[in-house]
Structure formats: C-alpha cells, structure tokens
Amino acid sequence: MMSKKFDIFDILVGKSDDPDYGNKPVIIQGITGNFGSVHTRLMREYGTNIVAGVTPNKGGQSFEGIPVFDSVKDANKNFGAKISGIFVPAPFFLSAVKDAVNNGIKLLVAIPEHVPIRDAMEALEYAQTNGARIIGPNTPGVIVPSVSKIGIMPSQPFTKGSTAVFSRSGTLMYEVSYHLSREGIGQQIALGIGGDPINGTNLIEAFELISDRDEIESVVVVGEIGGDAEESLVQYIEKTGFSKPVVAYVAGRSAPKEKRMGHAGAIVYGNYGSAESKISSYAKVKIPVAKRPAEVPSLLLKLMK
Amino acid sequence: MKLLEYQGKELFTEYDIAVPKSYLASNQSELNQIADKLQFPVVLKSQLTVGGRGKAGAILKCTKIEELVPKFTELMNKEVKGELPKVILIEEAVNIDKELYFSLFLNRGKRTYSLISSAQGGMDIESVENKVIQDISVTGLTQSDAESVAKRLNLDGITAKSFSNIVIKLAKLVREKEAELAEINPLAILKDGTCLALDSKIIIDDNSLFRHPELRKYVQISELQEQAEKSGFSFIELDGNIAIIGNGAGLVMSTLDIVTDAGGTPGAFLDFGGRATTETIYKALEVISKLSKIKAILVNLFGGIVRTDLVAQAILNAYQDGMISVPIYARISGAESEKSKEMLSNSNAKLYDTVEEAISSLVQYKELSK
Numbered sequence: 259m260m261s262k263k264f265d266i267f268d269i270l271v272g273k274s275d276d277p278d279y280g281n282k283p284v285i286i287q288g289i290t291g292n293f294g295s296v297h298t299r300l301m302r303e304y305g306t307n308i309v310a311g312v313t314p315n316k317g318g319q320s321f322e323g324i325p326v327f328d329s330v331k332d333a334n335k336n337f338g339a340k341i342s343g344i345f346v347p348a349p350f351f352l353s354a355v356k357d358a359v360n361n362g363i364k365l366l367v368a369i370p371e372h373v374p375i376r377d378a379m380e381a382l383e384y385a386q387t388n389g390a391r392i393i394g395p396n397t398p399g400v401i402v403p404s405v406s407k408i409g410i411m412p413s414q415p416f417t418k419g420s421t422a423v424f425s426r427s428g429t430l431m432y433e434v435s436y437h438l439s440r441e442g443i444g445q446q447i448a449l450g451i452g453g454d455p456i457n458g459t460n461l462i463e464a465f466e467l468i469s470d471r472d473e474i475e476s477v478v479v480v481g482e483i484g485g486d487a488e489e490s491l492v493q494y495i496e497k498t499g500f501s502k503p504v505v506a507y508v509a510g511r512s513a514p515k516e517k518r519m520g521h522a523g524a525i526v527y528g529n530y531g532s533a534e535s536k537i538s539s540y541a542k543v544k545i546p547v548a549k550r551p552a553e554v555p556s557l558l559l560k561l562m563k
Numbered sequence: 564m565k566l567l568e569y570q571g572k573e574l575f576t577e578y579d580i581a582v583p584k585s586y587l588a589s590n591q592s593e594l595n596q597i598a599d600k601l602q603f604p605v606v607l608k609s610q611l612t613v614g615g616r617g618k619a620g621a622i623l624k625c626t627k628i629e630e631l632v633p634k635f636t637e638l639m640n641k642e643v644k645g646e647l648p649k650v651i652l653i654e655e656a657v658n659i660d661k662e663l664y665f666s667l668f669l670n671r672g673k674r675t676y677s678l679i680s681s682a683q684g685g686m687d688i689e690s691v692e693n694k695v696i697q698d699i700s701v702t703g704l705t706q707s708d709a710e711s712v713a714k715r716l717n718l719d720g721i722t723a724k725s726f727s728n729i730v731i732k733l734a735k736l737v738r739e740k741e742a743e744l745a746e747i748n749p750l751a752i753l754k755d756g757t758c759l760a761l762d763s764k765i766i767i768d769d770n771s772l773f774r775h776p777e778l779r780k781y782v783q784i785s786e787l788q789e790q791a792e793k794s795g796f797s798f799i800e801l802d803g804n805i806a807i808i809g810n811g812a813g814l815v816m817s818t819l820d821i822v823t824d825a826g827g828t829p830g831a832f833l834d835f836g837g838r839a840t841t842e843t844i845y846k847a848l849e850v851i852s853k854l855s856k857i858k859a860i861l862v863n864l865f866g867g868i869v870r871t872d873l874v875a876q877a878i879l880n881a882y883q884d885g886m887i888s889v890p891i892y893a894r895i896s897g898a899e900s901e902k903s904k905e906m907l908s909n910s911n912a913k914l915y916d917t918v919e920e921a922i923s924s925l926v927q928y929k930e931l932s933k
Contacts, residue, residue: 293837349773349774372770373770374741374768375741375743375768375770375771376738376741376768376771379674379675382674412866425813426813427811427814427816428811429809429810429811429813429814429865430813430817433814433817433865436896453812453813455671455743456669456671460672480813482812482813482816483816484671485671485672486671486672487671487672490672507817509813509816509817509820510816510817510819510820511823512819512820512822512824512829513816513819514801516565516612516613516614518769518797518799519797519799519812519815519816519832520797520799520811520812520813520815520816520832520834521812521813522769523671524812524813524816528687549820549821549824550817550820550821550918550919551817552917552918552919
C-alpha cells in the first residue's frame with residue numbers, strides 16, 4: 259500500500275482555481291487500435307480532454323485531430339498530462355506502463371484484459387516505486403459523472419451525485435449505477451477495480467481515495483467470487499472505523515468451485531474466494547448485501563435515512 | 564490452467580525436484596507394455612483435475628502384478644465428481660518416514676507470492692495445522708530464506724538441505740512457468756532423509772500461455788470450448804438446462820445467481836464480452852445450440868452502447884436458420900427496444916424490461932421440469 263495519500267480527484271478533476279479545472283489533459287495509449295479509437299471518440303463526446311495519442315510506429319499521424327506519437331515520452335513533452343488511458347493489447351501492457359510512468363503520468367487507467375500476472379505485478383511495482391497509480395488492469399475505467407471518463411463504460415447509466423461505486427466487474431458497475439441513478443442516487447465517482455487477480459487499486463485503496471472526502475456520503479461495493487478483497491476490506495473497515503454507509507453486492511453465489519467464471523480473478527478454491535465467505539465477512543460489520551443488483555438502491559436508501 | 568498430477572511432475576523433473584519412478588497408461592495395451600518393468604508395490608493414481616481423489620477411492624495400491632489389471636480397469640471407469648480419467652499414473656511405492664506440506668501461491672491481496680509449509684502433510688491445506696506462512700519474492704528467493712523455512716519446520720541435516728533445495732527449485736519453476744500455485748502435498752521425507760514430491764498441483768496463469776509454447780501440450784479443452792474461445796467468449800458448461808448469455812462476466816454470474824434463486828438450474832455460462840453485434844450474438848447462440856440438454860435460453864444484455872435491434876436480428880436469424888428452437892427469454896436494455904420487441908413478436912423469443920421479469924417467466928416454462 260502507498261504511504262503517501264494519493265488524491266485521485268486532484269488528478270482527475272483538479273482544484274476549483276486550476277485553469278484546467280475539470281478539463282485535465284489525458285493521453286490515450288493504443289489510440290489507433292479498434293478499441294482505443296472507438297472509445298477515444300466516446301470519451302471525447304463525454305467531455306474528456308484527450309490531448310494526444312500513442313501508438314508505436316504511428317508517430318506523426320493524427321486521429322480525428324488528436325496528434326499521435328510513438329511514445330508517451332514524445333507525446334508528453336508538450337502537454338504535461340498526468341493521466342493516461344491504456345488500450346494496448348495485453349502483451350504490450352508492461353512496456354506501455356513503463357513509458358507512461360517514466361514520462362510524467364501519475365494515473366494509469368489500464369483497460370486491457372488478459373495481462374499476465376507476472377507483468378501486472380511488475381507494472382505495479384514499477385508504478386509504485388515511481389509514485390504513480392494504476393487502476394486495473396481489466397477495468398472498465400473510472401468516471402466522474404458529468405466531468406470526465408477514462409475508460410470504456412457507457413455514459414447513460416451514470417449521473418452526478420454523492421455516492422461512490424467501486425466494482426470488480428464492468429457490466430455490473432454499469433448495471434448497479436443504472437439502478438442507483440433511476441432511484442435518484444447519483445455517483446461522484448464510479449471506479450472499476452478490475453476482474454483480474456492482481457489489481458493496481460484494490461478495494462481498500464479505493465476506499466482510501468474517498469475516505470476523507472466529505473462530498474461522498476456513501477459507498478457501493480460491487481464484488482464477486484475469487485480472492486479475499488472483500489474480506490480484507492471488512493478488516494480495513496473494522497480497523498479504521500470507516501463511517502460512511504456502505505452497501506455491497508457479491509456476484510457468483512451459485513458458481514461452481516474451481517471454475518474460472520469469465521474473469522481471471524473469479525475463481526473459488528475451497529472456501530477461499532467463496533461468496534459465503536464474503537457475505538459472512540460483510541455481516542460482521544453489518545454491511546447489507548444485496549441479493550440482486552436491482553436491490554442495491556433500496557438497501558442504500560434505508561441506510562441513509 | 565490446472566495441470567494434471569503427472570504433468571506437474573514432468574515439470575518437477577525438469578526442475579530437478581525428485582518424484583517417484585512412474586509410468587503412464589491410458590489403456591490395457593499400454594498397461595501390458597509396462598507391467599513387466601514395475602517394481603511392486605505400486606500405486607495407481609487416477610489423473611483428474613478435480614480434488615478429493617483419495618477420499619473418492621481413485622488412488623489404489625497394488626501389492627502384486629495380479630491386482631494390476633482389475634485395479635487399473637476399476638480406476639479407468641471410476642467417475643469422480645463427474646470426471647473420468649484419460650490416463651492413470653502408476654508409481655513405485657517409496658519408503659516414507661514423514662510427510663510435509665509445501666506450496667507457493669499468488670497472494671492476491673498482498674500482491675506477492677506466499678509460501679506455506681507445515682510439518683503435517685497429506686491433508687487438505689485448510690485443515691493443516693501449525694502452518695508456516697511467509698511472503699516471498701519468487702524472483703529474489705535466497706538460499707538462506709529457504710534454509711530459514713526448513714529451520715522453522717525443525718528440519719536438520721540432509722533433510723534441511725534437501726528441503727531448502729526444493730524450495731529454491733519450486734520458486735524457480737513458479738517464476739519461469741508463471742504459475743499461480745505450485746503445491747507439493749505431501750512432500751515426503753524418505754528413510755534416507757531426502758525429500759521427494761509425492762503429489763503435484765500446479766495452476767498456470769492462462770494469460771501467460773502465449774509465451775509458453777512448451778506448456779501448450781497440456782491445454783485440454785473441449786471442441787465446443789475451443790469454438791467459444793475462438794469467438795472471444797468465456798464459456799462454461801454447467802449441470803442444468805438453462806443457458807445464460809450476457810455481456811460481461813459479472814453480469815452473467817449475477818444472472819446465474821438470480822436464476823438459481825428462482826429455482827432454475829443453469830446449464831451454461833456464456834459471456835460474449837463487449838461486442839454485442841448481430842454476428843457475435845448469433846455465434847453465441849450457435850455455441851449454445853450444440854448443447855442438447857439446454858431447454859431454454861436467457862439473454863441478459865446490459866445495453867447503453869448496444870443497439871438492441873441488432874440483437875433481435877441475431878435471434879430471428881438463429882430461429883429462421885433452424886439453429887435453435889428452444890424459447891429465449893431476453894432482457895435487453897438499450898436503444899431501439901420497442902422496435903426489437905416488435906421484430907420478435909412472432910418468434911419463440913420474448914423481450915422483458917427487467918431481468919427479474921424475464922427470469923420469473925422463464926422458470927415457469929414447463930419443459931424445464933420434465
């Protein structure tokens with residue numbers, strides 16, 4: 259865990275007297291790929307200030323008016339961007355991370371799925387040593403509704419508000435936010451932890467990002483089987499006395515053991531990673547666990563009364 | 564990818580970790596070819612990916628050659644948790660003084676590897692007592708780290724040396740082969756004081772396989788699985804008769820739970836990922852159509868970017884081509900949903916606004932309980 263407090267809102271949105279408040283420059287690595295290009299367009303439509311793209315050997319080209327460079331090293335000379343969205347294929351992930359971290363990027367949003375664990379661990383260590391933070395890999399990204407999004411999430415489910423949604427699954431982050439928005443519960447941030455076994459920003463670190471932020475009044479944790487992230491989160495909540503209302507959901511109660519349920523990280527060995535273990539952990543700190551995504555808003559409204 | 568015991572032991576041998584002398588046989592004639600070479604007693608071990616072989620009677624001891632054929636036949640036909648072996652490992656018995664537990668595993672929460680060892684081996688790790696747990700770096704594990712583990716287990720002399728050598732070698736294997744888990748349970752201390760791996764459990768990181776051509780021979784997937792993977796789907800066959808299709812692993816898992824809560828039994832899990840086009844949905848239905856046990860299909864698609872009429876078109880095509888005939892219950896949120904409902908109004912598919920509504924109609928479908 260990082261010792262120095264990492265202020266994600268300062269990086270994503272900025273301070274109100276910043277000249278580029280709410281309009282922070284973002285670099286997209288892998289901008290000319292299928293995924294990168296589609297989502298660069300959508301992110302821009304949402305209001306994200308994408309200043310440059312990176313694709314090795316395509317430096318000098320441009321994508322819809324956005325200049326493309328061979329590396330972050332070349333791209334970031336003029337922009338001073340601190341945020342990068344990584345859309346490169348998994349085998350190139352590690353080198354993309356090093357390029358970004360070496361050249362001023364402090365927040366790396368890592369979209370690729372299928373990154374080998376060894377590469378993810380090395381990338382995290384590299385980022386950590388150099389004071390940078392990775393979200394993901396295998397994350398839908400992070401959205402600050404009505405300000406900016408870095409990732410692949412659709413924008414419709416999200417509305418501006420005062421809850422934080424942290425999710426280990428992409429579509430469930432959209433699904434739960436959609437149900438929250440329908441009930442009038444907007445989100446100040448929705449952040450995808452990622453579906454892999456190794457996460458650059460785990461649930462505890464996500465909680466640390468918002469624990470001192472008064473504007474955030476509640477937290478929704480969308481979890482799933484596999485690993486012990488939820489169990490560790492409960493220990494953290496017990497230890498720190500985290501006081502904002504929290505509602506949880508855990509997907510995969512009916513999943514068979516020792517089968518990888520789509521996400522590399524969604525697998526139960528014995529009791530390790532089981533839904534029962536997570537749900538009983540939450541019970542210890544009286545965090546209500548929704549049985550279905552649609553049940554999250556009513557549980558939250560009950561707590562907020 | 565979970566390796567079979569003999570595959571893990573092949574890796575052990577490659578890394579110079581001692582294992583019993585052994586042979587493989589997948590049929591009677593292969594067994595006959597090795598029968599003369601065997602030094603009895605031998606142990607016959609069914610090669611399965613599921614755990615709990617010992618308790619299920621899928622490991623048998625043979626003290627004389629006469630027992631070989633009947634016991635081999637028994638194991639080849641013995642199903643454990645729905646799995647039949649393709650091959651039996653035949654190992655010569657060794658002189659065991661004591662059994663230990665030893666494993667290296669990816670500690671997800673700590674984002675490092677952890678080493679677990681215990682002077683008590685042979686049982687399930689969850690019931691092992693007096694565990695020594697230590698976080699290690701598989702890249703920087705030193706001889707003295709390994710020796711300190713041996714010391715904590717109260718090993719000395721030749722055994723401490725043999726054990727710490729295995730620790731070093733297994734860490735090297737984990738690092739080089741990119742394993743999430745490497746377990747030796749039990750790790751035997753022989754009468755001569757040296758250590759030997761009696762069993763192996765290795766799980767390789769699937770996402771690293773692209774740079775491990777040497778491990779590709781161990782990949783065993785069904786034809787249907789292969790077809791699904793080629794289309795970029797995550798596909799898992801389950802025991803029931805309802806196929807569940809959706810975009811996103813979490814969403815499909817969550818749908819599985821709601822179906823199960825409502826009394827349905829899922830027979831397939833299929834996540835077709837981020838691209839919900841007419842073609843991908845059609846391909847997903849094609850995979851499901853190969854499973855004759857499936858009596859109904861539930862589609863749960865969270866839209867947003869997805870145009871639902873493209874999905875409706877795929878469903879129509881699948882019916883018209885005669886590829887599927889079972890009913891489809893679909894929750895498709897997104898653009899054009901009124902148009903999509905109309906498109907499907909004369910088909911065997913029904914669209915619902917919420918997944919709960921789709922599931923409550925689905926579980927009332929009479930064919931499911933026949």
